Amino acid sequence: MSGNPARPADSAGLLSHRPALRPGILLSPALLHGPATVHLIKDPDGGAAFEVGVKEYFLIARLDGARSLAEIGDEYADAFGKRLAEPHWRQLLQLLGARGLLAGAPPRPAPDTPAAGPFNGTLLRGTMRLVADADATTGRLHRLLHPALRAPVLLPLAALMAAMEILLASALPRLADDTWWLFHQPVALVAVFTLLWLSTALHELAHGIAARHYGGTVSEIGLRWRLPMAVMYCTVDNYRYLRTRWHQCAVAGAGAFANLLFLLPFLAWWAALPDGDPTRRFLSGLLLLGSAQSLVNLLPLPPLDGYTMLGHALRVSHLAPESGRYLRLRLNDRQAAAAYPRRARALYLGYAVGSALLVVLLLAALATGLYFQLVH
Template sequence: MTATPGELLSHRPALRPDILLSPALLHGPATVHLIKEPDSGAAFEVGVKEYFLISRLDGVRSLGEIGGEYAEAFGKRLAEAHWQQLLKLLGTRGLLAGAPPRPAPAAPAATPLNGTLLRGTLRLVADADATTGRLHRRLRPVLRAPVLLPLTGLMVAMEVLLAANLPELGRDTWWLVRQPVALVAVFTLLWLSTALHELAHGVSARHYGGTVSEIGLRWRLPAAVMYCTVDNYRYLRTRWHQFAVAGAGAFANLLFLLPFLAWWAALPEGDPTRRVLSGLLLLGSVQALVNLLPLPPLDGYTMLGHALRVSQLGPESGRYLRLCFSDRPAAAAYPRRARVLYLCYGLGSTLLVGLILAALATGLYFHLVH
């Protein structure tokens, strides 16, 4: 039996409480929101108007009340057919409270090892979310501003001190390159730092309400690194939470170096151990700071995307710049904010890559000359 318009508008449907809704994101010329069904992991984009309606399905307001708010905001009242279409979509996707449960996705085969000898992944824990949850419970007392802010100050002071001693660090690092045993020890410590980097992302995500789906080892011989897959970045409550999760890895890298800085400072210049530590501090700092550059796939790029609330910043910037040359009317149709962001990022990232290449070429030139 089909409900009459009056009956339909008196309904008070509600989204399932576990459905995830993202804040507004710029994606190309459009502003969108992401909606995710956590059981299946399925996510899809909706426009601003659709989000306005969906986000108000709280089981308290009737469709008529929501329709009134919509008419006030957008100057148009929804017809019954629009409501039926929206509710059918949400019901089909299993997003409404009380809807029949969707079939659970088939459990993947228990194959922690994927790939070949030359390239692949190895899942290291059966339940990554539970593992990071245990780590978070142990570290929670220190994940507070009174602890993190002084540590951040110490790390900034460390980088200033290392910058002031850059000539010594450079000479000692060049010496280290010719000491195979010491070099292996330094790279082992840096590898451990990358593992802590990945776990820091996971612990930070758990601290702010995110989830972790996998912790493992990824290799492309001869390189092998740990990875930690954080889900639900886009659905965290605030921009700061998203920013903090993305930046937690570099924070862990620099925190890892602090004890070695104290050891380095206690030794006289020219001491062999101090020279090894110089190499560790320089290479470790480069590892952390390079990761903060706003270039994909680095963490700095993710942080910038969260700060600007932009999805696919790099690809969409490239697409917009191509339109500027090939289809100017289409490029002009972008909203002003999109035009400014994509133009600035496209030109800025190109300039940044050029400066990095120029700096590397200059350093190589002077090294070969001298």
């Protein structure tokens, strides 16, 4: 934005106004998106989020009803060295008013869409809502579990989970043998995968409970299937607008935490049984597969939760596709790639190279493990 060096006299009436955003309008922290730094703005009452630049955000975030446009304009001039002209103010206010974001303006009507029933899709592929009000359901679960969602409880549990993974890693050859045996026992294998499916359901509910704990909302809890697979899902809204990176990462990582927590009682059972007990072999497979399910989900690769956590931690939007875009520019148009800010260049190149190496290492580890298991 740019304007005249001094306030025009004919804009004095406009600049005396003190507009305010509607209560509840959500503003995100700064996010890197490609070469640009952006902020997201959303009306939680059904409005879609849209991006604005740093300068637009500077103005919008100060529309609190207490400061006049003239006062905000002075702050803008101090920050950016330019004063806004009246047309720029009118354009900004018209945009916000059209989207129903200003106090006193009617909310923007939601788009006309057919009422969605509990079932969508076909028998081969679709979704089904399991609860009528997902936010209320997770709210009740959060109230029930709230006393346990505190550091004095969660930190010892996290330490127990870390100790569990160290113990299982030390017994990895035995666990791998037992898991190989499990794959030749159809009834036991079905039982293990049933328990792992239940773990995924708890994983999804954990995302919703964590979101409610930190101020987010949940719009839907349901079942999604692509036959022969069917899994639960929990749609968390507004997590990009939570106050801190820690809160955002905690919501994204809550699922893996719940998966590992689910395994702790089975670890105690496994440790109490003597070697050679068939039940111990069954539990070995459950612990190894459940741990793999949890830890793989923390890898920083899309669409895994670890990838979401990394994006929150770095304050980057669309990290994987933007990394690919930057890498293509670097190979084909170095001038355009050089126009990216230094931080963007480092992050995108680092993620593109690092994620490729991670995939290669995972494939090599998988191939090596299968080879030694087959020749064993």
